[in-house]
Amino acid sequence: MGRPTSHDRDVRGPGNSVFRREVAGTGSVGDSGRFSGPRRSGGGGGKSPLSFLVVIIIAVISLVSGNKTGLLNTILGTFTGGSYSSGGANSPQINLPSLSSTLGNTVASSISGVSAGWSGVADNRGKLNKTVNENAREKFYRPTGGDSVTVMVYMCGTDLESKYGMATNDLIEMTKAKLSDNVNLIVYTGGAKAWKNSIVSASTNQIYQIKDGKLRKLADDNGQPSMTDPNTLVRFIEYCKQNFPANRNQLIFWDHGGGSVTGYGYDENNPNAGSMNLSKIKSAIAATNIKYDFIGFDACLMATTENALALSDYADYLIASEETEPGTGWYYTNWLTDLSNNTAISTLDLGKRIVDDFIDESNRSARGQSTTLSLVDLAELKATMPAGLSSFARDTASYIKNKEYNKVSTARTASREFAKSSNIDQVDLVNLVYNLEQNESNATVQSVLGAVKYNRTSSNMANSYGLSIYFPYKKLSKVDRMVQTYGDIGMDSDYTKVIQQFASLQASGQIAGGGESSPMSTLSGNNSNTTGSLSSGDLSAMIQSLLSGSISSDSLAAIGLDLSSINFLQNRDMSDDDIKDYVLSNRLDSSKLQWNDSDSTPKIHLSKDEWDMVSGIYENMLIDDGQGYIDMGLNNFFKFDENGDMLADKERAWISIDGNPVAYYHLATTKDDKGSTDIGYVPVLLNGERANLIIVFDSDHPKGYLAGANFDYTGTDVDTVAKNITEIKTGDKIDFLANYYSYDGTLENDYKIGYQYTVSKQPEVYYVNVKDDNEITYKFTDIYNNSYWTPVLKSK
Template structure:
């Protein structure tokens, strides 16, 4: 009976003051994460929690009502009814449960997230310049030695597909190769508030680097550094050597760390001054995923280095890398891989947010120094193992996942399969199987549910979709991911993510614009464009009903989008059938200059008007139950709503909306996902 119930958490009472800290949280109104350190946590702790966007549950009670957003593609109705609800405990608090079904995601109307807020040069130093030791650092704590880390046995995949392109970096593997590793360290608030960049510089300095590793760091982007070596007044360049920092360029000027030219200049400098057999590039800072890319410079707020700008920098730099790594949140995406593939053989990054500690540098650098001819798969495995072990050792609550992706294999085997997957999924959406795609999307691992940047595990999504094309894609992706590990508190993080709009449409235009710039397969752009268009159309059709909202407010004559788009729902053609009502609403939406009310996207040129007009009958068929939802009172005096078992099959999410009656209206206190039902 309950197998088709939504998977929101059950009601429970806990004390406040959770200690979840994140290195970043994707899109927001400022940097990804706030970077403040909890009292007594030491300098190795991460940023403060991401800003909350709404209130949670309340201990009050009230009148329960259900606003149903309908799921396309399945019938409604049925003969067996059961009551679902909870009781009225107070006159002032009104609990509103939103049943969000796959197409009519009414949270579009509750607001969207904004994107990441989107001197004189010095001369290069020489080996004669002095080394400043880390004993001069202030306010920092020692990290655990590499021997303290406990590893669980995991096997990497050392095979290479015959379809893989040739590696850009060729080396003999003698163990005597010279390896230049460039770390682009934008300190941001992670450093100015928590000293996390200083911690990682110390980890690097503790490594026994030997004579064949050149570890080069450019610093910038923080208004304060928690040490007495790095100067916050401008960018600086250092070499990690002999347990300390050797100054290479003390004052190249203050340059934005999220400008492509700054990154390109650093790479060119590293390649020219430290020629090597192998090169690696590591991005260190906040990450915002496929939509906003990398970095937050405190001197240049309101900007980030988007994926197309990263590609621009890599193209200007003219250097091929053994691997590109992101010690940053949310960057293990197919979009990132598409950019990195042109300039590197491997990508090391996290699908999820990273805890503030980030990578643990001491152990893997020391191991690499013993054999600089080590395979990149082995290097990546060491980075990932030490990272996950460190997170679990410190008992951090933030889930940890990190993956190593063979970009040469991805380039050789993925393009045609991804096109077939995108076209096949697009055909489902444009046909009468939108609900199948939406159902698969709703059950897929989402790495940014709070921030609603809609970045999901691509393999999990493909396996949920369960088409032939999706199965082929999942197999190729698994083969290309040579190593992937997760902490114990995360599942279905298989190693590579992708943007797919669902909980918010606010950034569809941003995604499509980025896709055009980085060369994403056009059929995938069409796929998400049509999915988002259907979601918007469904939200409009669902908004044509006042439903139980009229009972709550005492106004049963209006509707949400009827009012917004100037459609009179009580007279004229709209007062007739649900078919004419939906048709008039969709027509008003397409003819309106206020589409942003529904999508929260300032640019709505992506909406497929022809598709929405073609699907009027589809919207009508599956919105019928929406116009008949009513509250009733059970024997216990509770206000409840009855849904048939068939209607419950359409439910994918329950949300509890808390309102306070202030005498003149209702104040929205936000959402939670606590719910009760009975059979």
């Protein structure tokens, strides 16, 4: 893995003063714990994942033309958690120009959080593979020469429609297709509080046929049954089966998507109904006794290994996205016309058209967006994947059992992750396997590369080979839920076991590591993370209480778990003593995070073994206003000297918008052939509504630019994602937001900071020297995903 590079830090002297203006009252900003998922990324302007918490969807935006509502669409998967989002994982800056070679490239890449360019396994994008493994079953669909086709679109509109008219836009695309009499395009509508057209009803679910360029209503359903209820899906499929029998059937799920843990859908009219998980999707499709040519997800994050294997007995192909989708979603006109012109067109050629149109349209209307879409041969995957996946799982389990958890953790954190900040814990399977095994010929790698017949991504999505997989790291509370789903869909038992083993060691490391979710304790000088000074016996007892189940609810809550979500601990393969010995011998001692040479150039010195325990570093600036601290966010700008010591930022420069210092939060960095793409966000009120400004640093804009904004999506207790996108226009009024801490470290509220900003021209992004009294601290993250803050460095 190559060393990461940083965007240029364009510093233009002192900026405006930073001050509290008034309470915003929108809730804590910049707290990754509140982000969930991705549409479109379960999120605002696309189809996205589902999530329990507030769902934030990030869009790297460029003007959308045509009838796509004039929105800017780029949803960053890195931002959303169990929710919906659209886009990818990119963010702002990393600077390791003098990183000592003693740290090693792998450590450097791991610390930076950079997803490197295509490494180890050759780029498989844009190559149509028409070969078929000899062990694959016969396809369900066989051309007859006089084929009849039924295309079923299950369109749950949600806020994608009620706010942005995205379902209506796709319906318009469908009406523009030149459909033959042999193609029946049937659409089930519902799930939205309002529709941006005068035809579809918001008061009842309906079934339409698109014919002769028009929507023709065929039936009303019984009121507004939840579209995430599998029985609703079954009724729709049975209706199509009885009224439009065909020898070629295609099924498309349209809505937010949440990946393997949460599955499909958020119904705006039934917000408490939850999502339709993979088990429910599989059972609904199995109940109708129809075999499909392809099953597609015009939704975020559904190109997962779990989803593919669950559907492999019912369809020949899966068409879905590893990453969040932009709000524009699939482009329907061309491929439906192609299908009508030749109802026996091969699914490979048809699928290629779907993928190409999606990526090309996204590149046109959502410049900078992170997009993926792949066509997977399920018949071949079913024949080739299970054995390889089982072998990979056993090998991974052996690493953990042989006290090489760090090797697995490093491979996991270095892998291409999707909807990164949404904490859905999905990574590219090929990239994960290669990072661990360093073998392109690995059976799992070859199985994916063989079964993914066509794969395309935006240019900034290196190491996205077409299928992701769940591997826990960010949110251990989902492990038991995923294990239950694995049992329901018949997932490989070896893989089920290895994620439990990994999670068991990680949870043990978190209990022993302590850590802090915010800089509050280091601000007050009363750092509550005392584990660095505890004896080995005390730490051992803490781990034992976790493994035995005698741990207190408060201690579990501190690591995001409760008594109902720790069943995975019962399936560990290592003995309690081995787990305790490993964690105690492989942990970041937070007491070592002290500044040396603080009078000249403050630096953090760790040994190579100690740096091996570090997976991430972020700079945190806090403004002292005489009564407490304004939190200016987390930026991953850091430097190392020739000895491998991390240097403090003496320049005290921070990101600004037209000279106004802003609270800025880094999301991710992606490295490709052109360089690095960094993306982050600034929490604001945009014309009075809670939103996030999207900041992008890329090869065309190395000093950064303001790409647009996305609005927060507040879901209910549903693991679903929100999607929304907008451009910044002249006359827009922006209030910058930041968290505020009292001197004792208590989070008081979020405040508007600085003066209200009215857009009069294209806002410029650049760094300024912060002239207000400020303090710098750094957030370190270890291999168990614990976070620690260094002592603060005051401005001179």
